[in-house]
Amino acid sequence: MTNEAAARAPKTALVRTTALCKQYVQRGSFSRKKFAVEALSGVDLDIAPGCLTALVGGSGSGKSTLARCLAMLERPDSGEIWLEGESISVGNPQQAARLRPKIQLVFQDSAGALNPRFSAAEIIAEPLEIQRRESGPRLRERALELMEEVGLPPDWANRRPLEFSGGQRQRLAIARAIALQPAFLILDESLSGLDLSTQAQVLNLLLDLQSAHSLTYLLISHDLTLVGQIADFVAVMHQGKIVERGSRQQVLGSPQHAHTRKLVGSVQVLEAAFRTAQAGGGR
């Protein structure tokens, strides 16, 4: 591990999963035959506090299932998930209710994740209201503060989500996610639908928020160029397993697993072509 990564290395993991398994049982469309899809088969993952851990892998590798398990939207078949040393996979409703606000999710499709009939302020205020953190006029005040924090003008508070652009909607979703002051934020392909410039702006916002609130991120992405710029740690998922994990420079700099090598290779090809063109070569 390099010095830079060692400085960020965890004393203890904020989130830890041990031997996590999850199967989905599917039935054929016109037959009764059932078959199981193993989405997670024994996932061990440590997520260091205050760091950005990136989870990369192709589609169908189980990234989103892992995110849903971590966000307690899905119950794993076996294995355990620990948050700050407490198990969240044990079926204790009170404990789950207490821990749930600490973990928040930001989805890819911001248009689908925000209620189109709510105004921006109502969307941000909803979790505060449900968790009884704020009430009365203070509720709206807090929503406006959060809007300002994510770089949205507070006088847009009465606009509906569809009046915002894609990047602004994603900012709105981030404001809602940080409303409860979570410790852990899962970004499930949250930046994939955005163009490069907007992506960079939203990422800069996330980096600002990280230092302001000492947040821990799990960034799920298939975009290795993006991950290579900002991740502290990288975990590579393939067919329901973590096949490689370590610091960014370990995993991307000297990839061991064939799947990681293939991913890194593709980025190298892309970068080489771009640099050649910039140098005035190529076509």
Next chain:
Amino acid sequence: MTPIFLSQTPQSVRCYLSNLEIPTISGTINQTCFAGDTVHVMHATLMPSHVLSMTGSPLLSIRDLTVKYWLGSGTAPAPALHKVDLDVWSGEIVGILGESGAGKSTLAAAILTMLPSGTESTGSLRFQGQQLQQLDESHCRTIRGAQIARIVQEPGLCLNPVMRVGDQIAEVVRAHSQHDRRLRKEQSEAMLREVGFSNVERVYKAYPHQLSGGELHRVAIAQALVCRPSLVIADEPTRSLDVTAQGEILNVLRETHRKFGSALVLITHNPALLAGFADRVVIMYAGRIVEEGPVAQVFRKPLHPYTQGLLRLFPNSGPRAGWKRLERLPAIPGTLTEADQFAPGCVFAPRCPARTAVCHTDSPVVEIQQDRRVSCFHHDE
């Protein structure tokens, strides 16, 4: 026998030779034919796509195209395209680059004569000498899919989920030819082979949900190319794919383009995809073309501040820099707002690092330098 010089870009060839036919050839060439005369080509490593079938006029010629969307009574129409001029020559690859809201997809829809109702478009769109806007819908249908085809962005959503993908390719053939069922199937299978499937039998009979994301994209390409169109429009064809699958799809596009020689218009927001792929790049901002030129020239020395900003977005970390972590990412500050579009002056001025007083009052005109165009007052500073 006349020796001639062929350069890397079709534009400069055009300067030397107008009204001449150059046959499209596969492979490396050093000899070719012009109007019956054998000519030696001085450039030995020309790629086939650079040897274009160049008649006197471009395949597609867009002039002064302005498109407005009417959003409802009482509101001003939203401008989507503003006086766009663009030529696409047979056999070339043109990349259209810009962020969301730049009008890239509207331009694609206009070329495909598929603008939604409630739009107002003025200007001219000539395809192979025909004025597209003057054609009636039934005539447009004979062109769409057969001569101008589109590679859909999300094949997972666009393909019919209850129809075998092979039949969906054959359906395109049926709409545009008199071939019988057997011939249609043969043609579709041949096309599936062209896009890189080795197990054509399985893919032909598969339903969309049985194929992976990358496979679906290849099916979409097969569907677009099966009638051998002369112009193919690919609107963000790799958006939802990971970097490996993205590379595969670009390779398929490159191979089929090399083989069939259709002109390809590739729409994207990622400049890296165009490097080493496209011949020419067109940069759009707020419905306008702000810069245009050969990819190698534009990428080496972008003239417009917006292009400079876009090219800076490509990470400076990455494999070559040893995966350095960035504290902040380079971004173009600000966003495109509606107010900017109606304000006088340059539409990019509010976000531009190089703006001066003149940018807020006057609109820059398009300046032409050889085969490049740029619309900025300060491009030569």
